[in-house]
Amino acid sequence: MSAAARTAAIQLIARKSPVAVTLSTKPLPELFGANVFGLEQMRTALPESAWKALRSCMEHGQALDHALADQVANAMKEWAVERGATHFTHWFQPMTGSTAEKHDSFASIENGKLMMEFSGKALIKGEPDASSFPSGGLRATFEARGYTAWDPTSPAFLRETTNGSTLCIPTAFCSWTGEALDEKTPLLRSTEALNREAMRLLRLLGDDKVQFVYPTLGCEQEYFLIDRDLWFLRPDLIATGRTLFGAKPPKGQELEDHYFGSIAPRVLAFMQESELELWKLGVPVKTRHNEVAPSQYELAPIFERTTIAVDHNMLCMEVLKQVATKHGFHCLLHEKPYAGINGSGKHNNWSMATDTGENLLEPGKSPEQNMRFMVMLAAVMRAVDTHADLLRTTIAHAGNDHRLGANEAPPAILSIYLGEQLTDVVDALIAGTKGGSERKRDTMRLGVSVLPPLPRDATDRNRTSPFAFTGNKFEFRAVGSSQACGKPNTVLNTIVADALAWIATEIEKGKAQKGLEAAINEVVVELFKKHQRILFNGNGYSAEWHAEAAKRGLPNFRNAVDAIANFGTKKNVDLFERFAVLSSKEVDSRMSIMFEGYCKAIAIEGQSALSIARTMILPAAQRSQGVVAQSLAATKACGIDVKVQEKRLRDLSGRIESFVLAIEDLTAQFEHAEHHAGSVGEHAKTYRDKVVPAMAKLRELADGIETMVDDSEWPLPKYREILFLQ
Numbered sequence: 001m002s003a004a005a006r007t008a009a010i011q012l013i014a015r016k017s018p019v020a021v022t023l024s025t026k027p028l029p030e031l032f033g034a035n036v037f038g039l040e041q042m043r044t045a046l047p048e049s050a051w052k053a054l055r056s057c058m059e060h061g062q063a064l065d066h067a068l069a070d071q072v073a074n075a076m077k078e079w080a081v082e083r084g085a086t087h088f089t090h091w092f093q094p095m096t097g098s099t100a101e102k103h104d105s106f107a108s109i110e111n112g113k114l115m116m117e118f119s120g121k122a123l124i125k126g127e128p129d130a131s132s133f134p135s136g137g138l139r140a141t142f143e144a145r146g147y148t149a150w151d152p153t154s155p156a157f158l159r160e161t162t163n164g165s166t167l168c169i170p171t172a173f174c175s176w177t178g179e180a181l182d183e184k185t186p187l188l189r190s191t192e193a194l195n196r197e198a199m200r201l202l203r204l205l206g207d208d209k210v211q212f213v214y215p216t217l218g219c220e221q222e223y224f225l226i227d228r229d230l231w232f233l234r235p236d237l238i239a240t241g242r243t244l245f246g247a248k249p250p251k252g253q254e255l256e257d258h259y260f261g262s263i264a265p266r267v268l269a270f271m272q273e274s275e276l277e278l279w280k281l282g283v284p285v286k287t288r289h290n291e292v293a294p295s296q297y298e299l300a301p302i303f304e305r306t307t308i309a310v311d312h313n314m315l316c317m318e319v320l321k322q323v324a325t326k327h328g329f330h331c332l333l334h335e336k337p338y339a340g341i342n343g344s345g346k347h348n349n350w351s352m353a354t355d356t357g358e359n360l361l362e363p364g365k366s367p368e369q370n371m372r373f374m375v376m377l378a379a380v381m382r383a384v385d386t387h388a389d390l391l392r393t394t395i396a397h398a399g400n401d402h403r404l405g406a407n408e409a410p411p412a413i414l415s416i417y418l419g420e421q422l423t424d425v426v427d428a429l430i431a432g433t434k435g436g437s438e439r440k441r442d443t444m445r446l447g448v449s450v451l452p453p454l455p456r457d458a459t460d461r462n463r464t465s466p467f468a469f470t471g472n473k474f475e476f477r478a479v480g481s482s483q484a485c486g487k488p489n490t491v492l493n494t495i496v497a498d499a500l501a502w503i504a505t506e507i508e509k510g511k512a513q514k515g516l517e518a519a520i521n522e523v524v525v526e527l528f529k530k531h532q533r534i535l536f537n538g539n540g541y542s543a544e545w546h547a548e549a550a551k552r553g554l555p556n557f558r559n560a561v562d563a564i565a566n567f568g569t570k571k572n573v574d575l576f577e578r579f580a581v582l583s584s585k586e587v588d589s590r591m592s593i594m595f596e597g598y599c600k601a602i603a604i605e606g607q608s609a610l611s612i613a614r615t616m617i618l619p620a621a622q623r624s625q626g627v628v629a630q631s632l633a634a635t636k637a638c639g640i641d642v643k644v645q646e647k648r649l650r651d652l653s654g655r656i657e658s659f660v661l662a663i664e665d666l667t668a669q670f671e672h673a674e675h676h677a678g679s680v681g682e683h684a685k686t687y688r689d690k691v692v693p694a695m696a697k698l699r700e701l702a703d704g705i706e707t708m709v710d711d712s713e714w715p716l717p718k719y720r721e722i723l724f725l726q
């Protein structure tokens, strides 16, 4: 790799044009979900009696009997084979942050003939070797087996690739001893907990129609694209997903001309093909646009039931990466691929819906709905304030450390933005009980008054809040772009279930003495008072807010390592156990995995930074230094004064000296961290306190050197190229 490779890549890019998509002739409504074998398809494919039995099993969470499983499996196989599938796989979400699959063909040999077969047993249960997935100590290698179990709530789908198709069956992944080894199982459990507690409360509020409640999720996905020819020349991007070096370009995002700008033709072609793929997979992607930073984009779907939306977001990330390759791009999902310009998040829009089609966070039009809404709002306030520490852990990883708290993303302090009007309502309710005027008390009593219409337009949006109410849902903005959103949603569901349970108990207690309405009113106002401190409508980036939040006693876990340590506190273990979402063993294992993940991410970055520094940057800098030194010596020999140039050479040489020292320091810190004994949490602290600062120092020096070295010597594509050449 040399500077010549950089030039060659740029020449290639100059000649690239948009890749044509083979558009289907089918209209979009027909195309949508064409590769999904969901409830509708099962209903069509199965005999009436089998369909009814399957429905009943799914509704009551019962296991399928063998005969029924065989029927379902056979229908699924017929459907898949008709569409060119040769293989199936259980598709699951181990605790790696991505998905896993092990393909198995439908082939079986009978009397020397190949038959396509798929048994109920193979549909329902898989037995992949679990020993190479993170388990956080849950599974020793001698009990390596794990199993995947079909999750019939999420439809099977077909992944089409150039040379064939594979039937993917969404599954949960557990150890033989029954512990969850994935992100899906706790999510399903938390969904049940939320349903249970929300139903209990709704009944108490007098609702007798709703039969079940489920969380909803719409996750906006931000990402960067980089031309693949340049990506290949950046070993840091290849190994870590972010650039470990790179001087600030002359132009970044300061002109604000990229956000919502017209989409470049090659990029649009990529987006169109990605959307086409996703539509076929039943993923309801809806919006596309240029984001704030150059080369940054966003795609947002229409929200769905959370368990499905999480699967769909996993698919979305996979499809973006795969389609990008076809279009000569690489898709960067990292939270912070480039220093000094915006990072990427995944705004997690969360709400609760009922089987009767209502959104529980929709401010009501009638006094009853209005009361229900205020109860739900109070629940979310209690949940986030009581469990801010836990919610913070769900977004804690090395990548997000570059984003959270930096001056361009939500702060690491969790607070809730309600917007002015809703805050006024909350304030008035609190004031009412403090002896405000009779009239005010009257108008603001829950269950009597109707809320003023709340604006839902963009002007009322505060982009700096990590947790914002946006009209009829909460937007948890601190989630990182590369994250699987299983964990944040598991925790959101659980902490809200906890708050709903608490509210129900309090209302039950108060009802006998005061009557239902007064009891509800009292609980809601009490919660508003108690948790008012979590509300903040101002600028979350400001230094004043940090001081104010500290005064209010809101926790501020500035980095992943501090945040992760809270996952396993007694309060949080009790919470998870109370709602049967995670056992204490599962909590411990997950906390270890988070710490390990942090250590591994920093270790790979450290290794990568060292190798680039030693073998690419240092040689380029020394070559440049040598050429200048020779030139100056020759010029001086002619009797010409080169004092100013010598000063510059001294500057460069000084920087190279410091750079070599920084390499030595990082090497030492890295070795220290590698051989550090102690708990995994201590290990993570060492990486954070020793390796991260040494890497930052190394980068600072390298970026300075980049601005001085002959451009034709520089081996790494520069920011000005990566960010603007497409």
Ligand code: ADP
Pocket (backbone or CB within 6 Å): 216, 217, 218, 219, 220, 287, 300, 301, 302, 303, 304, 347, 349, 350, 351, 352, 359, 472, 473, 475
């Ligand atoms: P913005 O970028 O202004 O936040 P978008 O329209 O890009 O707005 O994203 C809003 C997201 O919120 C979409 O994915 C949308 O489907 C989702 N959403 C809307 N209503 C709900 C809801 N009730 N529950 C969950 N998500 C929702």
Ligand code: MG
Pocket (backbone or CB within 6 Å): 220, 347, 475
């Ligand atoms: Mg948003």
